[in-house]
Amino acid sequence: MWRIFAVAGCLLAVGVIGQYEWQARDAFDEVSRYMKLVNKDNCEIQHVSDLYLPENSVSHLPDIKDVNINPVFPNRTQLLHIHNIALNRAFFWSYILQSRFIRPAINDTYDPGMMYYFLSTVADVSTNKHINASAVYFAPNMSYSSSYKGFFNKTFPRFAPRTFRADDFNDPIHLERISTLNTFIVQDLGAIKPDTSSDYTSEYYRINEWYKKWLPDNVVGRHDTKTTYQVQIRYANNTNETFTFHGPPGADEVPGPVQFTRPYFDCGRSNRWLVAAVVPIADIYPRHTGFRHVEYPTYTAASVVEMDFERIDINQCPESLGNNGPNIFADTARCKQETTECEPIHGWGFRRGGYQCRCKPGYRLPLQTRRPFLGELVERATAEQYFNGFDCLSIGWIQKLPVKWEKASPYIRDLYLHKYPEYLNQTKGPKNLNRPNLNIHRTLDFILQMNKDNCKDYKQEELVLHGGVMYGAEEFFQNEAKMALRLANFISAFLQVSDPNEVFSGKRVADRPLTEDQMIGETLALVLGDSRIWSAGVYWERNKFTNRTLFAPYAYKKILNTRKFFLEDLARLNKSEEVYLNKEWFKFLKYRWASNFDDLEKFWMKIRIRFNQTGETTRKYEHFPNYYREPDWSMVTGQLLIMIVMERCPCGRLNTLPHSLDGTVSKLNSNLSKGVVSVTMDLLKLDINQCTDDYWVANAFKDTNKCDQKTSYCVPILGRGFEAGGYKCECKQGFEYPFEDPITYYDGQLVEAEFSNLVDNNETRFDMFKCRLAGASGIQASLISILALLFVCFQVYR
Secondary structure, X not given: OHHHHHHHHHHHHHHHHHHHOOOOOOHHHHHHHHHHHOOOXXXXXXXXXXXXXXXXXXXXXXOOOXXXXXXXXXXXXXXXXXXXXXXXXXXXXXXXXXXXXXXXXXXXXXXXXXXXXXXXXXXXXXXXXXXXXXXXXXXXXXXXXOOEOOOOOXXXXXXXEEEEEOOOOOOOXXXXXXXXXXXXXXXXXXXXXXOOOOOOOOHHHOOOHHHHOXXXXXXXXXXXXXXXXXXXXXXXXXXXXXXXXXXOOOOOOOXXXXXXXXXXXXOOOOOOEEEEEEEEEEEEEOOOOOOHHHOEEEEEEEEEEEEEHHHOOOOOOOOEOOEOOOOOOOOOOOOOOOOEEEXXXXXXXXXXXXXXXXXXOOEEOOOXXXXXXXXXHHHOOOHXXXXXXXXXXXXXXXXXXXXXXXXXXXXXXXXXXXXXXXXXXXXXXXXXXXXXXXXXXXXXXXXXXXXXXXXXXXXXXXXXXXXXXHOOHHHHOHHHHHHHHHHHHHHHHHHHHOOOOOEOOOOEEOOOOOOHHHHHHHHHHHHHHOOOEEEEEEEEOOOOEOXXXXXXXXXXXOOOOOOEEEEEEHHHOOOOOOOHHHOHHHHHXXXXXXXXXXXXXXXXXXXXXXXXXXXXXXXXXXXXXXXXXXXXXXXXXXXOOOOOEOOOOOOOOOOOOEEEEEEEXXXXXXXXXXXXXXXXXXXXXXXXOOOOOOOOOOOOOOOOOOOOOOOEEEEEOOOOOOOOOOEEEEEOOOEEOOEOOOOOOEEHHHHHHHHHHHHOOOEEOHHHOOXXXXXXXXXXXXXXXXHHHHHHHHHHHO
């Protein structure tokens, strides 16, 4: 009996080993091994090189020079968000640290207090669950503060407010014992003894590559080389002011404003592998000298936003035009390169299988396979499954593309026109939007041809598109919506946590109420930090802002790539039909959050502040732990306002078609709603989805594709924008692409163009855009057939 068990055990062992023995060791295995060697218990004694992964471990990093040219695919939207958040914070701190030149030179400082810094980093992390940490690291003796009495024109030796997301699974404040991801550890990493291993400016800190990217700013030669930005401000009393301030490098400069670090192990802090986006913060130094000739712009701090490395998708496909490196994981996919090619898919993070194996041109899927081979299934396959499957079959008879086109016959043309009746009797203008079957070409003509000259020929209600036109905006503009949510989160946290009347022991004083300059800087940073945002506004409820009846800073730009921006206080519009309090979107959010506390999310903070001005150590904040309430991202998505308004008319401020996403500012006292944060994007950047969908999906353009429904199905293509043809027609199961072509599908733009030719009765090949029944054999000579033919011919002519 024991021999039977021994034999069974051996067979089982051989089977388990043999299941993956066909897979060769590659770069993914090496990186995984390095990551597993370092943990929170041994990271302090590891060599510094073991705390970093290779620089090419993260590929396809967002480039600010490329964001508005090529599409940003879903597997890089989170990296783009930390890119934008770091840039936003750098612009704000650069503006607010230099905005003292706007105000009278009195013996005081307009700098934000410590709580402003802390809660600002909290808002960065609370907005997006993909962000692990956010911080502002000041160079030695470069940070001024208004949080201590008699501290005017004095600096902290070190100052570095940092917030990182804590694992609150076993936290006592959560009795339900679930991980909410809404608990944050807030620390001042500058409250240490300088020149020790805890000093983030020291070489002994080891993981401070984010600090060394920009600091210390040792400029050789001229000091007036920092990039300048200009903002024209129009206040509520109709006075104007032009303010020029120094900021991070421009998008057109080399290097750009944002640099990414290598993946590193965040030893002694969050103890996870992180990737950081770093942007410098500029200021005039030294301060308050009274002698402008000795003051010079310099980088005094760095804004650092960090993301978990394991959340970033890897690209295992071979090097190509879209994957030209540097990428350490290139060519680690298991696709059979003889008959298939690799295509990355998003959402897998740092694990194998984030790709699919598509058939090469000239090959088709087996009849029993519906979709391309999923990489995760290929990676988990046994040797027998792998070598006997996951192959595409060769197409036997391949057709040549036609050289000469002809007009469609009347029968064929009538057949398609009756299939698409909206093209028989075409209507132009806004009436086309109300037809049962949407004519997408005439609809887009109406939208794209609208401008400031002809918009006055239409009624106001005709210049408001219904909500189905913006289908997909929640996902496409989610980064911009989260930028607005970040500011709403910060203002809500500051109003609920910071009490200007609170009295502390010693010399520490409470933060002052929010100022006009701070709100102007925050609003301006939304436009400066995200190139997709054309305008942004913070609209306060009546008598809710300090010493102001109405206050609504509104920032915008007129052209895409510019260093000149505009800001005005919309409180100067005192006509009842123009004031923002009477706008439908403002009243909607005001009534929505007037008194309802149930849907608000609770965010917990454990804040540790410096013990004194010099800050050798930290201690718990007087209210520890504390929390604030605010709508989370899912609630803001539900409150996505349909504000697609034609503002190309003279009454509009922008030459663009805006799309507004709003987040609510709240304070938990007599009235919940305190105001609204709004950002506006160009609707024409949105991708149109023409593919078929369920009847309840609110998509105005659904089922307007021209794919042959019997033989092919529609798949959206990203990056085509607000134009027809943003899809491809893939062959269905049991059908094949018949033409000799470097692609295996019919491109939607070509399909739409040929359909327009058919409607206009021009030369077209639209009727050829059909997949062929799979299984056609190639043209081959058969000896038996030839002999049989000769025998028949001999019998006939005998």
